Amino acid sequence: MPEQTAQQKPRVTTEQVIEALREVYDPEIPVNIYDLGLVYDVQVDDNNRVYVAMTLTFPGCGMGPYIAQQAEWRIAEIEGVEDVQVELVWDPPWTPDMIRPEGKKLLGLEE
Template sequence: MSEATLREQIEAQLRTVYDPEIPVNIMELGLVYEIKIKENNRIGIDMTLTAPGCPVAGDIIREVDEKVRNIEGVSDVDVHLTFDPPWTKDMMSEEAKLELGFM
């Protein structure tokens, strides 16, 4: 499988993960900062949350890990949670801003 195809599959899976407090997926919210495809299809994901004290942080990270790990060919997943830079509404896609009435 090509790296581009694998990246598309990862992004598709991440679009099925939703922040429970906001009815928009984590890709559209801008919570995924970087997807790294490393040697042997080891996947690194740098992401954040809408707030540092998010009560469902563990659930979201576990869901990201499980969904990416289930993609055929992925050998391992490392989800790294960061708050640098802090998330802002400006990181959301235009579609998400429209859906949530921020435009």
């Protein structure tokens, strides 16, 4: 990795993006979109451009544009982010099996 100069912005990490996504909630479910399993892919390129592929609990969810916009705004607040693209995808369809362990704890679904 090239040395960082004073003029370069800090490198944005996938972990930073995930933490930002953990601040975004589906208004109908008390679990963030990451732990709910709605985030399928997070990519950060060498120019600090962020791409997120996410879904919703069901395709007709009227809150979809709102949730995606909230995700974009949270990610854009990360120091160094140059661009954000959040894409809603429907394949594979979301199922409750996709809820991450932390989300299951929050929902009282621990195994």
